[in-house]
Amino acid sequence: xxxxxxxxxxxxxxxxxxxGLIGAGSMDPDIMEEHIxxxxxxxxxxxxxxxxxxxxxxxEQIKRVVRNEIKIVFTSGGNPAKWTSFLKEHGITxxxxxxxxxxxxxxxxxxxxxxxxxxxxxxxxxxxxxxTTFALIPLxxxxxxxxxxxxxxxxxxxxxxxxxxxGADGVQIGSRFVASExxxxxxxxxxxxxxxxxxxxxxxxxxxxxxxxLRNKLFYQIQEIEQHGGSVEELLHxxxxxxxxxxxxxxxxxxxxxxxxxxxxxxxxxxxAATIIREIMxxxxxxxxxxxxxxxxxVTTG
Amino acid sequence: xxxxxxxxxxxxxxxxxxxGLIGAGSMDPDIMEEHIxxxxxxxxxxxxxxxxxxxxxxxEQIKRVVRNEIKIVFTSGGNPAKWTSFLKEHGITxxxxxxxxxxxxxxxxxxxxxxxxxxxxxxxxxxxxxxTTFALIPLxxxxxxxxxxxxxxxxxxxxxxxxxxxGADGVQIGSRFVASExxxxxxxxxxxxxxxxxxxxxxxxxxxxxxxxLRNKLFYQIQEIEQHGGSVEELLHxxxxxxxxxxxxxxxxxxxxxxxxxxxxxxxxxxxAATIIREIMxxxxxxxxxxxxxxxxxVTTG
Numbered sequence: 001x002x003x004x005x006x007x008x009x010x011x012x013x014x015x016x017x018x019x020g021l022i023g024a025g026s027m028d029p030d031i032m033e034e035h036i037x038x039x040x041x042x043x044x045x046x047x048x049x050x051x052x053x054x055x056x057x058x059x060e061q062i063k064r065v066v067r068n069e070i071k072i073v074f075t076s077g078g079n080p081a082k083w084t085s086f087l088k089e090h091g092i093t094x095x096x097x098x099x100x101x102x103x104x105x106x107x108x109x110x111x112x113x114x115x116x117x118x119x120x121x122x123x124x125x126x127x128x129x130x131x132t133t134f135a136l137i138p139l140x141x142x143x144x145x146x147x148x149x150x151x152x153x154x155x156x157x158x159x160x161x162x163x164x165x166x167g168a169d170g171v172q173i174g175s176r177f178v179a180s181e182x183x184x185x186x187x188x189x190x191x192x193x194x195x196x197x198x199x200x201x202x203x204x205x206x207x208x209x210x211x212x213x214l215r216n217k218l219f220y221q222i223q224e225i226e227q228h229g230g231s232v233e234e235l236l237h238x239x240x241x242x243x244x245x246x247x248x249x250x251x252x253x254x255x256x257x258x259x260x261x262x263x264x265x266x267x268x269x270x271x272x273a274a275t276i277i278r279e280i281m282x283x284x285x286x287x288x289x290x291x292x293x294x295x296x297x298x299v300t301t302g
Numbered sequence: 303x304x305x306x307x308x309x310x311x312x313x314x315x316x317x318x319x320x321x322g323l324i325g326a327g328s329m330d331p332d333i334m335e336e337h338i339x340x341x342x343x344x345x346x347x348x349x350x351x352x353x354x355x356x357x358x359x360x361x362e363q364i365k366r367v368v369r370n371e372i373k374i375v376f377t378s379g380g381n382p383a384k385w386t387s388f389l390k391e392h393g394i395t396x397x398x399x400x401x402x403x404x405x406x407x408x409x410x411x412x413x414x415x416x417x418x419x420x421x422x423x424x425x426x427x428x429x430x431x432x433x434t435t436f437a438l439i440p441l442x443x444x445x446x447x448x449x450x451x452x453x454x455x456x457x458x459x460x461x462x463x464x465x466x467x468x469g470a471d472g473v474q475i476g477s478r479f480v481a482s483e484x485x486x487x488x489x490x491x492x493x494x495x496x497x498x499x500x501x502x503x504x505x506x507x508x509x510x511x512x513x514x515x516l517r518n519k520l521f522y523q524i525q526e527i528e529q530h531g532g533s534v535e536e537l538l539h540x541x542x543x544x545x546x547x548x549x550x551x552x553x554x555x556x557x558x559x560x561x562x563x564x565x566x567x568x569x570x571x572x573x574x575a576a577t578i579i580r581e582i583m584x585x586x587x588x589x590x591x592x593x594x595x596x597x598x599x600x601v602t603t604g
Contacts, residue, residue: 101500120422121434129501132423132434134455134464135564139500142568153436162436162464165589198403198441199431207529227509229531262437266444287467292594 001050002026002124002259003249004178004185007035011042012182012273017281021074025052026245029060036068046072048095052125053078054209066090074116077125077209084110095149099127104140115144116172119152123175123261126203126210134166141167155263157283161291173280175261180273186251189258192216196264207232214258218243303352304328304426304561305551306480306487309337311575313344314484318576319583323376327354328547331362338370348374350397354427355380356511368392376418379427379511386412397451401429406442417446418474421454425477425563428505428512436468443469457565459585463593475582477563482575488553491560494518498566509534516560520545 001023010020022039024032032049039047049070051061054077062083065073073087076097087094088111096107097116107115117140119133120126131139133152141148150168154160155176163171178185179193192214203212204222213219225234239257247256271279303325312322324341326334334351341349351372353363356379364385367375375389378399389396390413398409399418409417419442421435422428433441435454443450452470456462457478465473480487481495494516505514506524515521527536541559549558573581 119434119436121437127501130504131500131564131567132421132455133436134421134434134461135423135567136500138458138460139567153434156440158440158468159436161593162467165464165467165593166460198433198438199429202432227531229529262433265433265437265441288593291463291467291590 001174001178002052003245004183005050006184007039007042008182008184009177009180009273010035010047011039012180013177013277014039014043014045014047016274016277017045018273018277019072020047021050022047023050024061025050025055026249027057027061029057029064032061033064033068036065036070048072048074048093050074050076052076053080053082058083062086066092076116080107080110080112084112097151098140099136100129100131101139101143104144108144108146112146114147114149114169115140116149116151117168118172119150120203121212121262122152123178123201123212123264124259126212128206128210130203130210133163137163137166137168152261153263155261155266155280157280157285158287159263160280160284161287175263176267176276176280177273178260179264179267179270180276181270182273185248188251188253189248190270192253192258193260193264193267194269196260196267198262198265201260201262201264205235208235211257211259212261214260214264216247216256216258217254218247218257303476303480304354305547306485307352308486309341309344310484310486311479311482312337312349313341314482314575315479315579316341316345316347316349318579319347320575320579321374322349323352324349325352326363327352327357328551329359329363331359331366334363335366335370338367338372350374350376350395352376352378354378355382355384360385364388368394378418382409382412382414386414399453400442401438402431402433403441403445406446410446410448414448416449416451416471417442418451418453419470420474421452422505423514423564424454425480425503425514425566426561428514430508430512432505432512435465439465439468439470454563455565457563457568457582459582459587460589461565462582462586463589477565478569478578478582479575480562481566481569481572482578483572484575487550490553490555491550492572494555494560495562495566495569496571498562498569500564500567503562503564503566507537510537513559513561514563516562516566518549518558518560519556520549520559 002025005023010022013020072093074095080096094112095114096112098104119136120130147169149170150163151172154171160171243257246252247258304327307325312324315322374395376397382398396414397416398414400406422432449471451472452465453474456473545559548554549560
């Protein structure tokens with residue numbers, strides 16, 4: 001959710017009954033503090049900060065979330081053992097994002113409060129195992145007893161119900177909110193999400209840090225290098241710096257990185273975050289009633 | 303299910319209340335007819351034949367299923383327009399396996415009776431779009447009104463419930479039955495399935511016909527060629543002929559192709575097909591009751 005989830009989106013989600021997260025991966029510590037302050041002014045409800053452990057500024061970001069009395073931190077990428085105890089000592093609820101059993105177990109050992117298990121279909125950074133949400137949730141569920149949040153492929157109430165059926169306790173939704181009114185994604189990027197069909201996102205950079213991107217000019221340049229056995233150096237040279245900002249925040253649709261999940265193909269309209277949450281909850285309850293109605297039919301007739 | 307689903311497995315599944323399918327992709331027409339005869343002797347319930355449209359013998363297999371008065375044919379790979387009308391004219395129910403919206407629409411136009419939508423996590427042949435079950439089911443559901451069967455990643459009752467929540471009308475289960483007592487998979491291959499962990503299967507041969515394989519010596523040889531930008535010819539030369547038979551049927555674990563889905567990581571025990579079906583149905587009903595119990599709690603308190 002880098003470049004997409006600032007204080008506007010986080011506060012809108014929290015005000016609508018979700019847990020909004022500020023995506024700090026694209027923020028230097030001062031900017032992050034500004035977003036925290038503004039988010040606090042915009043909502044009285046809890047919100048959290050997501051800190052990818054692989055980016056620069058991690059140490060300073062961790063210090064600042066403590067200083068700003070943030071109560072919930074999601075960490076992703078990197079080793080959950082590194083910062084979990086420090087955050088817990090400061091009374092912070094810690095959730096780590098994983099894509100495989102090994103890292104889920106490591107998170108549990110590190111003392112996190114919950115785990116996000118994110119499948120292959122998710123946008124942005126992704127696991128090397130390529131395990132999908134459908135396979136990953138039951139696998140992680142079987143191996144840890146912590147609260148389990150499913151991510152990857154979830155954009156609707158039916159998706160939420162399916163994730164809970166697979167054994168999750170809750171869901172994390174990214175892509176659907178990138179295409180919200182309050183997201184700070186550039187309008188040109190949001191339009192690309194609405195236009196996306198199945199097969200329009202693909203996982204690349206598997207030798208370094210796998211990332212799911214919308215197919216655009218940059219994507220095809222990356223793919224060309226990879227399919228011809230190009231080196232990691234060649235890829236890093238092509239990517240340079242600031243490609244994510246360029247694509248998602250500045251709207252340079254050809255030259256920038258456009259991180260989004262496979263569910264982009266299900267997204268047809270930019271809506272306010274509150275509408276998205278209401279629609280997801282409505283569909284969730286309807287789908288649940290539909291299934292339960294059948295249950296009672298079966299019980300009656302069988 | 304080539305090399306795994308002969309008359310023993312198909313009849314065991316049908317006798318236990320499922321729809322057993324004979325996987326004809328690995329059978330020449332005479333062998334297929336023998337399996338049909340034996341299957342008919344072993345069950346009074348309906349069963350079907352799966353005919354991959356990309357293999358040799360297709361025309362002869364189609365003729366023979368008609369001659370043998372088979373009532374249900376699943377076709378996969380290739381163009382659904384080619385054989386559907388012919389099969390329908392002979393009173394056969396036709397189901398086509400798809401991995402994307404385009405092919406689902408094409409199947410509907412061709413007049414099939416139902417569609418299997420199979421996600422990226424499935425074993426064996428697979429779509430180029432890499433769309434996972436979680437994303438694919440709602441996408442296909444939204445685009446066609448035919449009965450929709452979900453496949454890929456489903457090995458448990460919770461998986462079945464999740465697939466129905468996403469909009470499917472039924473499920474097709476492959477990998478779980480490869481590891482059944484009645485499957486004709488070689489015992490050494492079955493053991494590899496029990497040993498598999500998350501990340502142990504991977505999609506390869508993306509430039510030709512993508513296929514999900516267990517990581518073994520052959521897999522790493524394929525990967526080596528692909529990562530160095532090797533040509534399709536180089537790959538075909540490595541593969542030669544009979545790699546699937548060698549791995550799955552003859553049990554040559556290093557040199558053969560081992561086609562299995564990501565759910566291999568969830569499979570711990572070889573069981574009779576009837577036990578597998580009973581366990582799936584029990585778990586499905588329990589998971590459903592759990593969700594519905596919560597529904598009524600919510601209704602009561604809310």
